[in-house]
Amino acid sequence: MTEHPWMNQLNEQGYRLTGARRAVVETMAESTHALTPIEVYDKARESYPALGLVTVYRTLEALEEQGLIQRVHRPEGCQAFITAPAGHQHLLLCKQCGQAISFEGDDLESLINSIARRTGYQVTEHWLQLFGLCPSCK
Amino acid sequence: MTEHPWMNQLNEQGYRLTGARRAVVETMAESTHALTPIEVYDKARESYPALGLVTVYRTLEALEEQGLIQRVHRPEGCQAFITAPAGHQHLLLCKQCGQAISFEGDDLESLINSIARRTGYQVTEHWLQLFGLCPSCK
């Protein structure tokens, strides 16, 4: 049984390899949808029934710290998590089914520069997120 | 005593004019920072000490329904509210002091079209938010 890369990264950071962690990691890594802690809990218990909800919270926190997952903000709430895209990417979310796709190539440089100039702010970060309907939902 | 325009709008929608509501409305309308319900509560009690936190929640809900305020999403949490900008605008937030400025003129048309084409999604909405340091905080 070869470990999932996320498990190896956690291990290198000093985390031990446990079944509970493995169940949460695999649930998150497999999902193309944003999942809430409870959804992760329910899904992960299919392969590891003894799992506690507390461990889900703790593992999600560790994965977020490692930059492997990220919190997803949505109108209905901001408690969901999804695999973090590599590099500078943003999310496109289906409002119907929650399916998420990440994209890159946003060019906000000139907009940001002009706003920085006009407002006197030093702009250090930006959030961009698109919402819509995925091919199968529309 | 002339009523605040927001109070008039609420009144036209059938809401009654009360002191508790007035205190919350004026607190929100005056603030250039995003405020959490508790912050609104503390601020508004300066002018209306009998105010209950429940009424803050209820009034914020009404103001959001009327499109007069909007929820602000931030890394530290998404429970804060701020005056909604008129028309299609986005927010620039100071990470230090929470001061908010709204701006327009983002041109995401071509980006959105190209992503829609590439992914097959129908894109209906977007969130854009900038973070940084305001002139006095940097």
Add this chain to the structure above:
DNA sequence: ATTGAAAATGAAAATGATTTTCAATATCAG
């Protein structure tokens, strides 16, 4: 001005999500 129906209020209780505590268990370096 008075009245009364309906809306609004705030205190307290209920709920729901997340965090903390803690005793028992599992991992893993030595």
Add this chain to the structure above:
DNA sequence: CTGATATTGAAAATCATTTTCATTTTCAAT
């Protein structure tokens, strides 16, 4: 193997928000 220590899940605690409800306030109709 062994033992130090990280991890676990149950239960309790905390914290934000919502619901309930008896009382008060608003305001339209007299």
